[in-house]
Amino acid sequence: MRTSIATVSLSGPLTEKLGAAARAGFDGVEIFENDLLAAPIGPEEIRARAADLGLAIDLYQPLRDVEAVPEDVFARNLRRAEHKFRLMRRLGADTVLVCSSVSPLAPDDDALTADQLRRLAELAAEHGVKVAYEALAWGRRVNTYDHAWRIVEAADHPALGVCLDSFHILAKGSDPKGIEDIPGGKIFFLQLADAPPMAMDVLQWSRHYRCFPGQGGLDVAGLVRHVLRAGYEGPLSLEVFNDVFRQADAGRTAVDAQRSLRLLQEAVGTDAPPPPVVPAGIAFAELVTPDTEPLTALLGALGFTRTARHRGKPVELWQQGEARVLLNTAPAEGREGRGPELAAVGLESPDPSGAARRAEAMLAPVLPRRRAPGDAPLDAVAAPDGTELFFVATDTTGTEGWLADFTPLGPGGTADGGAGIRRVDHLALTQPWHRFDEAALFHRGVLGLRPQESVDVADPYGLLRSRAVTSPDGGVRIVLSVGPAPSDDRTAHAQHIALATDDLVATARRIRAAGGRLLAVPANYHEDLAARFDLTPDELETYRELGILYDRDAHGAFLHCYTETVGRVFFEVVQRAAYRGYGAANAPVRLAAQHAGRLIG
Amino acid sequence: MRTSIATVSLSGPLTEKLGAAARAGFDGVEIFENDLLAAPIGPEEIRARAADLGLAIDLYQPLRDVEAVPEDVFARNLRRAEHKFRLMRRLGADTVLVCSSVSPLAPDDDALTADQLRRLAELAAEHGVKVAYEALAWGRRVNTYDHAWRIVEAADHPALGVCLDSFHILAKGSDPKGIEDIPGGKIFFLQLADAPPMAMDVLQWSRHYRCFPGQGGLDVAGLVRHVLRAGYEGPLSLEVFNDVFRQADAGRTAVDAQRSLRLLQEAVGTDAPPPPVVPAGIAFAELVTPDTEPLTALLGALGFTRTARHRGKPVELWQQGEARVLLNTAPAEGREGRGPELAAVGLESPDPSGAARRAEAMLAPVLPRRRAPGDAPLDAVAAPDGTELFFVATDTTGTEGWLADFTPLGPGGTADGGAGIRRVDHLALTQPWHRFDEAALFHRGVLGLRPQESVDVADPYGLLRSRAVTSPDGGVRIVLSVGPAPSDDRTAHAQHIALATDDLVATARRIRAAGGRLLAVPANYHEDLAARFDLTPDELETYRELGILYDRDAHGAFLHCYTETVGRVFFEVVQRAAYRGYGAANAPVRLAAQHAGRLIG
Structure with missing residues (x-):
């Protein structure tokens, strides 16, 4: 029509x-x-x-x-x-x-x-x-x-x-x-x-x-x-x-x-574009950073291992369980003077070229398939916030696809053990203020993800709005958020990568033992937890010691803690069983703690 | 209490x-x-x-x-x-x-x-x-x-x-x-x-x-x-x-x-602060500017005459009828690199020190009474937007009060004739986004002005909100406005001084003849006027030629036109009989014309 x-x-x-x-x-x-x-x-x-x-x-x-x-x-x-x-x-x-x-x-x-x-x-x-x-x-x-x-x-x-x-x-x-x-x-x-x-x-x-x-x-x-x-x-x-x-x-x-x-x-039914191809998981998250130092220390403390290096570009692959983080130190135009930030996401796709055809039909800006001569061709588009989305089918043998561009670093670089991180639980991406509604529709229409309810979260300096888009089985969860004031600066608030563990207390202890710095949560918060939930004094003492926040919904409990912020990026580590949210009830305390900037130890 | x-x-x-x-x-x-x-x-x-x-x-x-x-x-x-x-x-x-x-x-x-x-x-x-x-x-x-x-x-x-x-x-x-x-x-x-x-x-x-x-x-x-x-x-x-x-x-x-x-x-009745002292008129508007040139040319074309010069500071008094504009070229801290702007307003007060006592009781920041040794002492406070408000009782003989600090420039500097400007009709002051409600309450509580209804006005790049505060007889009218996006930058939009004439067509012709540049208004606007009002073809042709906008309410007609913008300041010239508004119906066209920046001739 x-x-x-x-x-x-x-x-x-x-x-x-x-x-x-x-x-x-x-x-x-x-x-x-x-x-x-x-x-x-x-x-x-x-x-x-x-x-x-x-x-x-x-x-x-x-x-x-x-x-x-x-x-x-x-x-x-x-x-x-x-x-x-x-x-x-x-x-x-x-x-x-x-x-x-x-x-x-x-x-x-x-x-x-x-x-x-x-x-x-x-x-x-x-x-x-x-x-x-x-x-x-x-x-x-x-x-x-x-x-x-x-x-x-x-x-x-x-x-x-x-x-x-x-x-x-x-x-x-x-x-x-x-x-x-x-x-x-x-x-x-x-x-x-x-x-x-x-x-x-x-x-x-x-x-x-x-x-x-x-x-x-x-x-x-x-x-x-x-x-x-x-x-x-x-x-x-x-x-x-x-x-x-x-x-x-x-x-x-x-x-x-x-x-x-x-x-x-x-x-x-008046038009029949290529159907959506829903991504199955997060293949990788790519951080761009002028120098690797603060991030490699943090990734190391989080239990990640440097497992491979790109054949032609200054990009390292860090891995733990199914969680993969790329560290890219290539200078990029327009990024001069900016610290580390989350620039690209690899979406595990059952049909990468089908996903790209869908994206193009839905007016997503298509990025060049080959970044450099010799690179494997990759389908990628830009999200409304500028994040590059790659549609990939990861071949873990490394013989084809994006991993084939990487040289493994040998036996010292295996990715088992670590701190108990299993996979990426979700990504949290701050959106330009004027593009929040566009972002939700983009993720639904282009990627086939399902937008959840929008929630308001009180930051000490204004209300943030936040809305998750997820795949039906939770394999992909992206939390889109937006600050209180009109701004096209997507870097005004930090982005983060949330990593999943089955035992947050053990993981947090490993992180601390390895020198990782976790966000300090005020004691008043944990006193209030005691009033709200039936937690044992030992549990409370442990959570206080490790800066662990706690929430519970009808489906189960949720434990989470945060690392220090490096540039515009920090990590969250979460333990969720059947819990469906993202700890919004704890966000005001977490945001205030991040403004205060106090770390444990 | x-x-x-x-x-x-x-x-x-x-x-x-x-x-x-x-x-x-x-x-x-x-x-x-x-x-x-x-x-x-x-x-x-x-x-x-x-x-x-x-x-x-x-x-x-x-x-x-x-x-x-x-x-x-x-x-x-x-x-x-x-x-x-x-x-x-x-x-x-x-x-x-x-x-x-x-x-x-x-x-x-x-x-x-x-x-x-x-x-x-x-x-x-x-x-x-x-x-x-x-x-x-x-x-x-x-x-x-x-x-x-x-x-x-x-x-x-x-x-x-x-x-x-x-x-x-x-x-x-x-x-x-x-x-x-x-x-x-x-x-x-x-x-x-x-x-x-x-x-x-x-x-x-x-x-x-x-x-x-x-x-x-x-x-x-x-x-x-x-x-x-x-x-x-x-x-x-x-x-x-x-x-x-x-x-x-x-x-x-x-x-x-x-x-x-x-x-x-x-x-x-649980407290009895000093009563408000309602100002009777605008004694002067003070523009600060790094150099006088563009403004003196504009004031000259508007029919103003330079009538006096401050005894101790680089401040000139320009006058026409009862409208007085001060041009201040003294360098001021924090204003480096900024163009001309409206920095202070003299409010004609029946009791300046009473007005200052009221202001102080209502927590208005009181400014030093004497700016320089030798200056006449003046009561002044800062408005929420930083504009300095002086409470003055103008002695037109110049023997006391603020005029006594000025040396008349002799017979060449008389202020009659000109372009027919009688007085300041109103001032329009852009407010910091976060202080709009405070500003209305300040002008009511501190100055005893009456806030009018708030109106939304469509700019090509967002809705502006605007609210007038006025004295009962209309002697003081200040239009407070605020842009669409949170910003504490009061200079993001221009401020303006509206001058009253009894015959806008004659005044506008005088301004043009004197080389003044008026804002061009699109012909489509005047075609629409023909559809909306019973105006003669001659009237319409004149309005088109001079960039005059037209409105009417139950009380009478309103004609207005605009000068070019110099720095963050422009002038409006208005002819109102009993009309009570500020031409809000014409604001979208005026704002678009200002964005386009086209001037007549």
């Missing part, structure tokens, strides 16, 4: 919005009146620019408070509308959005509304324009789609139809099934927006919190199915505005928007 | 919170459990630190979901509570907050709740602790203060009373008059918070939007009067958290908090 986006969904001046929409693959735009008013070029030039970019102007929006007014006011409204119809001819837009009246003066008179809309449509038709009438969820009288349709039906004019908006329909709790009773030809336009579940005045909700389909909690796909069954043949058009997009780069937002429509089309 | 503040209201680690509360003049604190858990020092040391700072620990908070549970759960809860009572003894806190249960399992049984609270109080009493029971607005069953009181009355234990919280009471729409039926001695604690009017789930509203009394829309003072009539003798304690304070500097927030309580006490 054709895809369209309202210019109000993108930041910046109109010409940049048009360019961003075209580059992201949209077929058309809705032009928001204020964007036109503020543009330094006239309607004809806007039309020409859009045409050069291959964009239709699918809708001009909106006319407000036109109908259900006294006759003298309506006469003025018709005059105003005629100005707009002439403008639309110059712009090359043939459909205008008319919103249901929000005026407290609008009389309760459907016949009057129908009559005025018919006269408006008559005037529109004279200018070659069609009128799409939309029920705003906060319209004074007309605020449901079926009410709008009854009026359009009564007005009975070929140039008058309805505009359906998923937000207005679903936010009001209307049943979208009735859409199928509207003749498809009378649905002149379809606007799509999602929104997170919030108990809030619907106007505030709409103005500040709309998001792209799949990023919120509304069943937008279900609604679209009804609209398609009704016989609608126009574009799928996004009309989404919120406090985040207004500040974010238009190009990135347009890609996020187009990706949401591709997923929506897959869901409703 | 004694004043207290909850540690959750302030950012950072506990020790910094205590210091900030003490420095702002609070007598006590409520210690929030998570702050204690995260503190690296134990209860005894916290107690000692607070005592050293002269702070009592008025409340420990909270115990949650204690009551209305099955007997086995209650036994566990009592054990947990006893841990906390012991902790409180070490902390030196004698009152614990117990919130009404939010558990969906809580049975509908007041007798059970009363019985369990009585047993909790009995245990508390053994440890010298009192229990203050509070109805959360989202409590499962007990969510009104009168319900909480009925239960406390039925439980009938000397160590059990109620805690009243203005947010929970007023957000639910309860009538606070019934508070007077509660014996004062049974009101163990009073927590105060305000909130802006928002139609939103009360839990979200509470978590993210509370503000200090006087910063929102709840009648906190009215509630306090009822509490005082009931005979309450405890502290006035602030429990306010929102997404802004969590990120803001604790010291500044504590001063803002204490100021709100001083205003509250003035309102309820």
Whole structure:
């Protein structure tokens, strides 16, 4: 189907919005009146620019408070509308959005509304324009789609139809099934927006919190199915505005928007992109660092062994159980002066090239397959936060795939024993503030991971939001988090690698014995544990001594502790049986301890 | 009355919170459990630190979901509570907050709740602790203060009373008059918070939007009067958290908090600070600039005349009608490398020293009275955004007051004629993001100005919020605004000085003829004006030619245009008859035009 986006969904001046929409693959735009008013070029030039970019102007929006007014006011409204119809001819837009009246003066008179809309449509038709009438969820009288349709039906004019908006329909709790009773030809336009579940005045909700389909909690796909069954043949058009997009780069937002429509089309069956290939595990985490020293000491204390070295690049492989960490000391452009950080993740994939095809179809930026001559070709894409995601099928014999690029370091470098680390439990990646919703949709749509509930966590200097995306069996768990203030600096908060052990106390003791420095947790925290859980004095004393935090859910217990932070990276070691969370209840204490920076011993 | 503040209201680690509360003049604190858990020092040391700072620990908070549970759960809860009572003894806190249960399992049984609270109080009493029971607005069953009181009355234990919280009471729409039926001695604690009017789930509203009394829309003072009539003798304690304070500097927030309580006490009559002295007009606006050149050219084109020069400093006085602009080229610390900006405002005051006494009582930072030997002494304070506010009584003969520090430049420097500018219409000052609510309360409490409604304005890169504070006769109008993203950089957006004329078309022509550069407004905007208002083609053509924007309210028309921006400053010229606003409807077009940076001619 054709895809369209309202210019109000993108930041910046109109010409940049048009360019961003075209580059992201949209077929058309809705032009928001204020964007036109503020543009330094006239309607004809806007039309020409859009045409050069291959964009239709699918809708001009909106006319407000036109109908259900006294006759003298309506006469003025018709005059105003005629100005707009002439403008639309110059712009090359043939459909205008008319919103249901929000005026407290609008009389309760459907016949009057129908009559005025018919006269408006008559005037529109004279200018070659069609009128799409939309029920705003906060319209004074007309605020449901079926009410709008009854009026359009009564007005009975070929140039008058309805505009359906998923937000207005679903936010009001209307049943979208009735859409199928509207003749498809009378649905002149379809606007799509999602929104997170919030108990809030619907106007505030709409103005500040709309998001792209799949990023919120509304069943937008279900609604679209009804609209398609009704016989609608126009574009799928996004009309989404919120406090985040207004500040974010238009190009990135347009890609996020187009990706949401591709997923929506897959869901409703109007498109069949390559299917998602869900990763089975974390093959490796790659840290880039100007020098290896502080990290090798820390990895050594954590029980990792340096097992191999890249044939052509300054990259070391450190391993313990199934946990693999790459240390990359190659200088990288744009990273000058920055400390160690988590730059890439290897995702164990049952079908790496299938995963890459899916990613490309979902607009993930594809990275060059070969980084250097001689390297094994690798499928990789960039996540919204810039993390490089490699799709790999690890061949542990090292004869092919990414491991074949590494030379084993011989028997001294075996990876058994260590400190009891089994595998990577999860990765925690701080997201750029403006891309948090995009990141969740990306990980779902591109990788086939499942987003979990979003949680707020109190840091001493602001609320962090955090949301895990996981594979069905928990083999891949990535915790996406975002700081309290708009910033595109993904390094403002640290990233971390959480490692799994079956016996955290033993592992922590091994780490300390090997000189590893663990985060000190305040004694007050452990006193409170005694009040909250049935733990023995010995257990409490051990946890206090080792800086171990404790939580429990309906499925089991969770023990975790933290290393010192090196650059923008630290490690967590966790022991979970069937526990499903990430210790969010302990996060405020952990964050405060990290701000304080005290280490044990 | 004694004043207290909850540690959750302030950012950072506990020790910094205590210091900030003490420095702002609070007598006590409520210690929030998570702050204690995260503190690296134990209860005894916290107690000692607070005592050293002269702070009592008025409340420990909270115990949650204690009551209305099955007997086995209650036994566990009592054990947990006893841990906390012991902790409180070490902390030196004698009152614990117990919130009404939010558990969906809580049975509908007041007798059970009363019985369990009585047993909790009995245990508390053994440890010298009192229990203050509070109805959360989202409590499962007990969510009104009168319900909480009925239960406390039925439980009938000397160590059990109620805690009243203005947010929970007023957000639910309860009538606070019934508070007077509660014996004062049974009101163990009073927590105060305000909130802006928002139609939103009360839990979200509470978590993210509370503000200090006087910063929102709840009648906190009215509630306090009822509490005082009931005979309450405890502290006035602030429990306010929102997404802004969590990120803001604790010291500044504590001063803002204490100021709100001083205003509250003035309102309820428990304190009588010096009365506000409302300024009558803008005596001058002072621009600091590294060099005079671009500004003198602009002021000259605007019809200003250089009329005097400061006797001892590189400061020039430019005047036209009653509008006076000071140009200060003295180098100032911290301003190196910055362009021109609005640094100080002279407020015409009927009683400058009275205004200064009021400001000091309301915790405005008082600036040195004499800047240099030989200067006339001047009363001045710093506004939350750093703008210096001078309280002056201008003696236009120049024989005393601030004008006496200036040497007139003789007959060539008379200030009549010019371009028709009469006076300063308003000043627009961008506020640091974290201080927007503080700024409105400051201008009300310190200066006696009246805050108007807050409005959102769409900039191409985010929503701006804007709120005017005005004197009753409009002699002083200051528009406070704030950008979309948290930033303490007040210079991220430009400030401006709006000048009043009686004939904007004539003034704008004079400005252009004198070489002044006015902001170009897109032709699309003026086409739209033709659709919206009955303006003649000549008028429209003139407005287009001069970049004049037009608005109208129920009281009259408003014409305005803008100069180029120099550094962080630009000028607006306005013609208003009885119109009451600031042209907010035109702000999106103006902001887009400023981003585009196109000037006429």
